[in-house]
Amino acid sequence: MSVKVRFFARFRELLGTDIMAEPGQGISLAAFVAEITRKNKDGYDAIFDEQGSFREFVILMRNGKRVETVDAGATLVADGDEIAVFPPVAGG
Amino acid sequence: MLSERERERYRRQILLFGDDVQEHLKKAHIFIAGAGGLGSPVAIYLAVAGVGTITVVDHDTVDRSNLNRQILHSERDVGKKKTVSALETLREYNPDITVTAIDATITDDNARELVGTADGIVDALDNYPARYLLNRVALEKNIPFFHGAIRGFYGQATTIIPNKTACLECIFPKAPPPEVFPVLGATAGVIGSVQANEVIKFLTGKGTLLAGRLFTWDGLCAAAEEIAIVKNPACKACGTIPATGQSREKKT
Numbered sequence: 001m002s003v004k005v006r007f008f009a010r011f012r013e014l015l016g017t018d019i020m021a022e023p024g025q026g027i028s029l030a031a032f033v034a035e036i037t038r039k040n041k042d043g044y045d046a047i048f049d050e051q052g053s054f055r056e057f058v059i060l061m062r063n064g065k066r067v068e069t070v071d072a073g074a075t076l077v078a079d080g081d082e083i084a085v086f087p088p089v090a091g092g
Numbered sequence: 093m094l095s096e097r098e099r100e101r102y103r104r105q106i107l108l109f110g111d112d113v114q115e116h117l118k119k120a121h122i123f124i125a126g127a128g129g130l131g132s133p134v135a136i137y138l139a140v141a142g143v144g145t146i147t148v149v150d151h152d153t154v155d156r157s158n159l160n161r162q163i164l165h166s167e168r169d170v171g172k173k174k175t176v177s178a179l180e181t182l183r184e185y186n187p188d189i190t191v192t193a194i195d196a197t198i199t200d201d202n203a204r205e206l207v208g209t210a211d212g213i214v215d216a217l218d219n220y221p222a223r224y225l226l227n228r229v230a231l232e233k234n235i236p237f238f239h240g241a242i243r244g245f246y247g248q249a250t251t252i253i254p255n256k257t258a259c260l261e262c263i264f265p266k267a268p269p270p271e272v273f274p275v276l277g278a279t280a281g282v283i284g285s286v287q288a289n290e291v292i293k294f295l296t297g298k299g300t301l302l303a304g305r306l307f308t309w310d311g312l313c314a315a316a317e318e319i320a321i322v323k324n325p326a327c328k329a330c331g332t333i334p335a336t337g338q339s340r341e342k343k344t
Binding site: 008009010012013056057059061064065066084086087088089090091092 | 126128129130131215216217218219220240241242243244246247248263264266267268269270271273275280308310312319320322324
């Protein structure tokens with residue numbers, strides 16, 4: 001299956017954007033984001049904490065709808081999904 | 093009534109709005125939280141457009157390292173209070189409006205009084221705790237909250253309309269950790285201009301607001317995108333259980 005991932009702001013600097021991935025069937029959203037961010041340690045560390053959980057401020061969206069990061073382990077990725085991952089930008 | 097000088101000053105936008113709407117701008121009052129990177133372009137564009145009353149609040153002193161982006165201030169202002177240089181700059185830009193610059197830290201105790209009877213709050217802040225506080229003040233007063241934030245070449249903006257759109261806490265329930273963020277002045281210019289444009293659309297009733305949409309700007313690719321945002325029914329600030337004194341106390 002084919003899934004598109006868009007990162008924003010600092011996550012984009014570290015990981016790029018509009019990434020097309022072909023994850024295996026039955027993968028959770030949390031495992032999928034971890035898999036595609038592992039290629040860049042700083043990118044992974046920006047999104048996940050030492051325990052491998054999403055950092056609390058990370059915003060995850062699947063096809064335009066918010067997925068709470070605590071639910072991402074139980075949310076399965078489907079063919080054609082578009083996933084967005086972004087941090088709150090804070091400066092002014 | 094607009095004076096002859098005002099009619100001349102605003103001639104090119106009266107072509108867009110007409111006299112009545114320009115008068116309406118003159119009667120409006122906008123509260124700008126922060127006289128920094130975003131507050132500078134927002135305040136300048138609202139001042140020159142003839143928004144009649146502008147309140148700017150900031151507690152900082154101008155540092156030379158601010159000058160790559162904070163265009164309300166210049167070399168001669170280093171060491172002065174930002175409110176002093178902001179007031180001078182805005183008066184030079186437009187002597188026909190009323191500007192109040194208040195040297196204060198926005199806290200839970202003073203926020204409602206500082207905002208007063210303003211028609212809208214512009215978020216030109218650099219931290220989430222103060223943003224959450226003013227987001228709640230905007231909800232309580234039922235006035236729009238024009239959010240903007242920047243980092244490096246990236247920025248975001250949205251217009252929060254109480255009872256209609258998601259609020260700031262629906263979108264970003266948890267603050268990121270504080271940091272000394274890298275930033276380019278032009279990024280502040282892009283996002284501040286979007287915010288000023290939103291304020292003017294709101295006050296004039298023109299166009300379609302960035303309501304329910306998070307505008308994102310990637311200056312490295314020169315790409316603007318938007319993310320649809322929806323209310324969170326369980327939001328602590330605007331959810332079905334309205335904000336209470338108890339939950340506000342936790343914010344201080």
